[in-house]
Amino acid sequence: MERTPVVVILGGGFAGLHAVKVLADEPVKIILVDKNNYHLFQPLLYQVATAGLGPEDISYPLRAILQQQSNTEFHMAEAVDINLEGKKLITSNGEIDYDYLLVAVGAVTNFFGNANVAKNAYGLKNLEDAFKLRNHILSMCELATQENDPAIRRELLTFIVTGGGATGVECIGGIAELVHHVLVKDYPELDFSESSLLLLEGGDRLLVSMPEDLSMAALTELRRKGVDVRFHAKVDDFDSRGVRLADGTSIPARTLVWGAGVRCAPIIEKCKVQTDRLGRAMVLPTLQLPEYPEVFVVGDAAHYKQDGRPLPMIAPVAVQQAETAAKNVLNIVQGNPLQNFLYRELGNLATIGRSFAVAHFNRWKFSGFFAWLLWLAVHLIRLVGFRNRFIVTINWAWDYFFYDRALRMIHRL
Amino acid sequence: MERTPVVVILGGGFAGLHAVKVLADEPVKIILVDKNNYHLFQPLLYQVATAGLGPEDISYPLRAILQQQSNTEFHMAEAVDINLEGKKLITSNGEIDYDYLLVAVGAVTNFFGNANVAKNAYGLKNLEDAFKLRNHILSMCELATQENDPAIRRELLTFIVTGGGATGVECIGGIAELVHHVLVKDYPELDFSESSLLLLEGGDRLLVSMPEDLSMAALTELRRKGVDVRFHAKVDDFDSRGVRLADGTSIPARTLVWGAGVRCAPIIEKCKVQTDRLGRAMVLPTLQLPEYPEVFVVGDAAHYKQDGRPLPMIAPVAVQQAETAAKNVLNIVQGNPLQNFLYRELGNLATIGRSFAVAHFNRWKFSGFFAWLLWLAVHLIRLVGFRNRFIVTINWAWDYFFYDRALRMIHRL
Missing domain, CATH: 3.50.50.60 (FAD/NAD(P)-binding domain)
Incomplete structure (x- = not known):
């Protein structure tokens, strides 16, 4: 045999x-x-980073998935x-x-070899990244409550994301919602007019893989949500107290999220x-x-x-x-001839906070609430495991109806 | 004024x-x-440690609790x-x-000054403890799948809890359920007859604050669940490869949970x-x-x-x-006379895994399924925050109906 x-x-x-x-x-x-012993649903990492979901909601044990499959072993x-x-x-x-x-x-x-940025900025590619970013954002607010110098408070409350692709857009959208709808209630002692949200993009438009009018719709929505979107802005350095751009501009900030490349x-x-x-x-x-x-x-x-x-x-x-x-x-x-790969593009979705997304499927393109519902459905369907799907739905529904992200704990695990 | x-x-x-x-x-x-910026529901820590609940389910942001209370500030x-x-x-x-x-x-x-035990054993008083214990238990199983020496496999799969109070009893009960109902399915390549679960108690009965017949009921239930309960067993040392008891006995094991004192x-x-x-x-x-x-x-x-x-x-x-x-x-x-404190004992509950608890309220004492339902209700009512209550209920229901703990991820956060 x-x-x-x-x-x-x-x-x-x-x-x-x-x-x-x-x-x-x-x-x-x-x-x-x-x-890792789990599958990670990476597209929702930014929701963990912005306290909308817990790490347990977007990860699922691989052995649980493999239980029904007798020809497969797992080796961690x-x-x-x-x-x-x-x-x-x-x-x-x-x-x-x-x-x-x-x-x-x-x-x-991909920090493109910039060691200082790699050390001080937050990536968004694994659970640890997302978890640390959540803790960091919340810790900055706690520090701000105890800070008398308004310049330092502004630095603490400035959140910068670089990279105008889906990761950057979704992340700054999530931070905007967290700040404007949740943290303002949690921190009555803070004046959030001292807070700044920035999205820095090296090129001249957001979401380059989308049609141009959808890029514009995303830009308009982000600005409506209070995000300062800057184009032709390339980060040269970040020392955890401030960002220095290629054109020499300095922006004092304690938080830089790196969505500018993998x-x-x-x-x-x-x-x-x-x-x-x-x-x-x-x-x-x-x-x-x-x-x-x-x-x-x-x-x-x-x-x-x-x-x-x-x-x-x-x-x-x-x-x-x-x-x-x-x-x-x-x-x-089985001794059969091999097939060549051919990619069929199915479509393209990106969300900007609550109730707004942009969607592109072949001839169709649209933005707004309906695109967001579609985004929601697609992500729920793809999420592994019925139970996770269920809990994520509850978290989102909660968030949606009560404007409340319940997961804003600083866990030092 | x-x-x-x-x-x-x-x-x-x-x-x-x-x-x-x-x-x-x-x-x-x-x-x-x-x-910490959160309230922790300590009685359910053992459920986090045994993959039944996530850290987010038993912690709740203090600022969310204080939002409605205008005379209170939070200082982290x-x-x-x-x-x-x-x-x-x-x-x-x-x-x-x-x-x-x-x-x-x-x-x-309270490790009673035993530095070796303090360094190597797992406490169960904060989220970090519980989270580390969960990761550790699951990691031991992963290591066992890759281990050819049966003696070392046994060491990896031996889980010891010391302390026969509520913490120890609930923890070993949770581990027993995790092992016998979940891990046996997750790890078809392991022979769980090589696994041992031990509860070590220094005195001569479990749950000393309970009436003696309830202590006996708990003991019977733990033994029925495959736990080796040993009395007059005092841990002298634990070096992360084995436990040494005061009477000289050595038990090879990689896991010791310390429920023997605070x-x-x-x-x-x-x-x-x-x-x-x-x-x-x-x-x-x-x-x-x-x-x-x-x-x-x-x-x-x-x-x-x-x-x-x-x-x-x-x-x-x-x-x-x-x-x-x-x-x-x-x-x-307000210039009024002070009152002296007087403790009114309300009752006493402890659970041993799924569907079994012991309960003692004044004249009433009972054990079994009804006591477990009571335990469930009391803990859900006390859990802070409607949302947490809801999610914990879902987790428990899931666990109950499907004999499945969905949270067995090893998160390195």
Whole structure:
């Protein structure tokens, strides 16, 4: 009898988890490897950061997802390197042999080598980031209540987000709602006219992947919510007391959220395959590594050109690539020809606080309350686990009806 | 016009918060001081430790509670010392002058000076404790899946709780349910016959404050749930690989939860008033410090004898004392005679996992499912904040119907 082929899937994010499901009833043995024991719903990280949801609401135990799937094992470990010649994944606790490897490690915040910013600014790519940012924002308000110098109070109450993509727009929108609807009630002793909310974008418009009128709608809504949006504003330095821009401007502030870029998790560069400047592996149309046909790379870890441009680092690309890669593993196992990947763009959504979003689906584009309802529905449907969906709905409903974010605790966990 | 007297309340636990509410509409200015910005529902900490509830479910922002109360300010700071002569509370950020001080600082885990145990064992008095214990229990299972030596696997899967009071009994009950109903499904690759659950009690019965037949009922239920309960077992040492008992016995284990004692938070001993061996201040029948009539001490911070015995360090004592102390502050302000404290025992409840509790109210004592429903109702009613109540109910219902604890994530926050 032939040995069942072992497929190691590295990463339990959207892509990795999707690949696991595609291979659920197939004649392969799957080992899912992740440094965390949970799947994280990254699109809602900003809600944890702005006290709208708890860390438990957007993470779900991987073993709970895998309980029904008998061909899959979970191995909690950090991937350290890949021995491509020897077909071994090297982890923080031991090596794992594979016949096929599907790399879906995702991205990390890209500070573009700026060590000072990396040290002092807040990323928004994992739960720890979001949790620390929530604690930090609330701590700044507590400090402000005890501060007599109005200049320092202003510094404490200035919240800056850089990056005008979906992450930055959603984050500053969440902070605006937190400040204007919740913190003003929590801190009657503070004068929030001393507070400033800034969104800094290096280019000349928000949400570049959207049509231009939707970018304008997002800009108008953010300004209506009291956000000072500045274009052509590039952050050069942040020392935790103030931001210095490329044009020499200084803005005193204790909080900088970095939504200005991501790059592939470092393991790809470590194993010395050909990469782009964001550390992503160059892959064949079948999503294989050119010299290692048993290794597939997908999502934020893969550089894949379509219509002459590399695909963006977003969840829909990752999930669709995971589908193709998992099927191609099966194609090899079963002796069938491989298929090339083709990305079908489904649409594009971004929300700006309560009751407002922008949406773009092929010919349709719209903004406002209906787009927000759509955003809500899409995110709830995608959230893993019925229970999480239920609790998130309650939190949102609570937030919506009572203008209250109940989770504004400073937890030092 | 006379100056409004300033009442500083130190501690936002059950007692401090109750005192705040008693003084809500009175002609005093209240400053509530706590090192955390949230109220913690300590009785359910063990549920966070055993993945039944999230940290957000049992904590509630103090400022949200105080929003409706115009005579109260919140000051987030750690109390460092009390200048009793100068009537100043000294905190980590500045001094606060008081006319009256109500000390409700609560208790910390008492390791009885055993530094090794303090370093390696898990307390269960604050959220950080509970959160770390949850991560630790789940991490031990992950390690066990990757361990080939059966002796080490047994060590990893041995969970020991010491202390046969309510904390210890509820905690080991929670661990038993987590292991037998959830982890067995999550870890099909583990053989849980290699797992041991131990409850070590120094004396000869559990729940000493309960009638003896209820202690027996709790013991029977724990044994039925697979817990090895040992009496006359005193922990001498724990080095994170094994427990050594006073009689020389060694038990290999990576997990020791310390439910064997609490003592007053250290600030009382720091300010050099007369204390007992648990660091509690000796107070007058009016709950004042003998030489400082403007200082009241309540709850776990006060040593108060009634019927010849010091009252236990439990929430009902703390809340009733807070009521008396707050009213006595008003009595002084209004020139009325002070009242002496008298504790009315309301009853006693402890739960052992799902569907079983023991209850004692005056003449009534009972155990089993009905006692558990009562325990459930009492805890839900006492939980601060409607929203938390609602979410805790959902979590419990989920847990009850699906035998599933959804919160078994290892969060490194």
